Amino acid sequence: MAAAAAFLERSAALTFDPALRAERVLAAVEAKLSAGDFEAADELLSTLASDDPRIDLLRGRISFARYRGDDHPTVHLLRAAAKLAVREPDRARACYVDAIETAVLTGGLDSVIAAAATAPRAPARPGSVDIVLDGMAALPTEGHAAAAKLLRPLVSNHRDEVWSRWPTLGYLLALELWDPDAMRAIASRIAACGRSSGSLHTLRIGLAMLATVAVHAGDFGAAQELISEEEAIAEATSAAPLVYPRIHLAALRGRRAEAQVLFAAVGPHLTLSVQYATAVLHNGLADYPTALRAAEKAVATGDLGLAGQALPELVEAAVRCGESAVARSALAALTERAGEQSWGQGVEAWARAMVYEDEDAHREAVALLDSCPMRIWSGRAHLVYGEWLRRKGRRRDARTELRHAHELLSDFGAEAFATRAAGELRATGEHARRRTAQASDALTMQEVHIARLAADGATSKEIAATLFLSPRTVEAHLRNIFRKLGITSRRQLRDIR
Numbered sequence: 001m002a003a004a005a006a007f008l009e010r011s012a013a014l015t016f017d018p019a020l021r022a023e024r025v026l027a028a029v030e031a032k033l034s035a036g037d038f039e040a041a042d043e044l045l046s047t048l049a050s051d052d053p054r055i056d057l058l059r060g061r062i063s064f065a066r067y068r069g070d071d072h073p074t075v076h077l078l079r080a081a082a083k084l085a086v087r088e089p090d091r092a093r094a095c096y097v098d099a100i101e102t103a104v105l106t107g108g109l110d111s112v113i114a115a116a117a118t119a120p121r122a123p124a125r126p127g128s129v130d131i132v133l134d135g136m137a138a139l140p141t142e143g144h145a146a147a148a149k150l151l152r153p154l155v156s157n158h159r160d161e162v163w164s165r166w167p168t169l170g171y172l173l174a175l176e177l178w179d180p181d182a183m184r185a186i187a188s189r190i191a192a193c194g195r196s197s198g199s200l201h202t203l204r205i206g207l208a209m210l211a212t213v214a215v216h217a218g219d220f221g222a223a224q225e226l227i228s229e230e231e232a233i234a235e236a237t238s239a240a241p242l243v244y245p246r247i248h249l250a251a252l253r254g255r256r257a258e259a260q261v262l263f264a265a266v267g268p269h270l271t272l273s274v275q276y277a278t279a280v281l282h283n284g285l286a287d288y289p290t291a292l293r294a295a296e297k298a299v300a301t302g303d304l305g306l307a308g309q310a311l312p313e314l315v316e317a318a319v320r321c322g323e324s325a326v327a328r329s330a331l332a333a334l335t336e337r338a339g340e341q342s343w344g345q346g347v348e349a350w351a352r353a354m355v356y357e358d359e360d361a362h363r364e365a366v367a368l369l370d371s372c373p374m375r376i377w378s379g380r381a382h383l384v385y386g387e388w389l390r391r392k393g394r395r396r397d398a399r400t401e402l403r404h405a406h407e408l409l410s411d412f413g414a415e416a417f418a419t420r421a422a423g424e425l426r427a428t429g430e431h432a433r434r435r436t437a438q439a440s441d442a443l444t445m446q447e448v449h450i451a452r453l454a455a456d457g458a459t460s461k462e463i464a465a466t467l468f469l470s471p472r473t474v475e476a477h478l479r480n481i482f483r484k485l486g487i488t489s490r491r492q493l494r495d496i497r
Helices: 002-013 018-035 037-046 055-068 073-086 089-106 109-116 130-142 144-156 167-176 180-197 199-214 220-237 244-253 256-265 268-284 290-301 305-322 325-337 342-356 359-370 376-391 393-414 415-427 447-457 460-467 471-485 491-494
Strands: none
Touching: 002 018, 002 037, 002 199, 018 037, 018 055, 018 199, 018 305, 037 055, 037 305, 055 073, 055 089, 055 376, 073 109, 089 109, 089 130, 089 305, 089 359, 144 220, 144 325, 144 491, 167 180, 167 199, 167 305, 180 199, 199 220, 199 244, 220 290, 220 342, 220 447, 220 460, 244 256, 244 268, 244 415, 256 268, 268 290, 268 415, 290 305, 290 325, 290 376, 305 342, 305 359, 342 376, 359 376, 376 393, 376 415, 393 415, 447 460, 447 471, 447 491, 460 471, 471 491
16 A cells, blocks of 8 residues: 555656646545555645545545544534535535545534535435445434344445445444344454555554454453554554553553553543543443542433443443432333344343342353353352342352353453452352462563464564564563563463453
């Protein structure tokens, strides 16, 4: 992709015909953007003085990639859509979807959807783009159930080309619909596309998505590796890192001081992620009043994906704080959104069990979430069921659930939730086993990545190329890794991975 961008830029420079030169500049900007060279893309685009809607579209994409929303990229995208509405209605509808995907991440989704309501009507036989646009437009006017009915079949078809163009929107819709298989598939496809094409911008998006899936699947080591690679690419291309997977990881690891430093450092465009993560963190720490305030703020945004994910956090915090009306209201909203997947149905049963102290619902939640790939929720289901059993005086039954919860959550590295399970076990008269230290505990995020690559047999030169470092720097990191882990060779890394 970088080579293509360089050739296209040179081609444009050697072209004297103004119309042909403009076409080649636009192609060069597209390639520069895909390669992650945002400064060069912006500089090239500034050489064009035209009313072409493609210029507005590219300005919006560059603005989003460089500033993460500070320059209001949706303004450019909506301008492009309005210009196209009369003469190219299909392209106009696609531009409105561009604006919706951007607004999902930068804010202002309601106003963008209101603007999209003016889009040209869909053809008699709507395609995937039309379904996405109409489904998103149905959210504020017809409600979640109507929008989900339109969107669910398309989201589950992760091979549809529409998700190649709008992977972030597809991923967030899969999250909204509690569909972990679609989340992983869309993320894997985008990451593979980024690697094969050399599009660093695309690769970063895929890596961040895969890292978040890994966090909620309980594979914190894989998440750290993916986060490290995304951050290395961001640094090399002077882009803002996609920090939301790191936020999710910090919340589920349950280390208060570490998490709060990270939460305080991110910009205002990640307020929802921080509020959601704060609720998760403090539910794990059993600081339910703080979790309640954060979850209420996250849910109140109504934003795609995470606002729905914050509903179970709101239920747990509200139940623990004795706010039964809040808990029931959140449960009702969660029930509407739960969908057809075991993840959503299991979380809804988990929440219902807490609100109504229903043992059948506890058992339903455990059964559904034990088969769900988002394994963190299996640990939380056993934990809440064990806590309920202990409060009912059924200490023997409680020990079984709490022991299993503690083992799962400890193995994942979800320290706060594991500590909760250990405290409940002690209350039943049993002491939890002490967690075996994980290699990742002693290492930085980048060191975890280097160690895992070395354990897989990558040479220092190969690791350096992946992380945009010099081989000498990689060797220095490996010496630090060996010292921290008390080993002396790469071969030993495979044994402790």
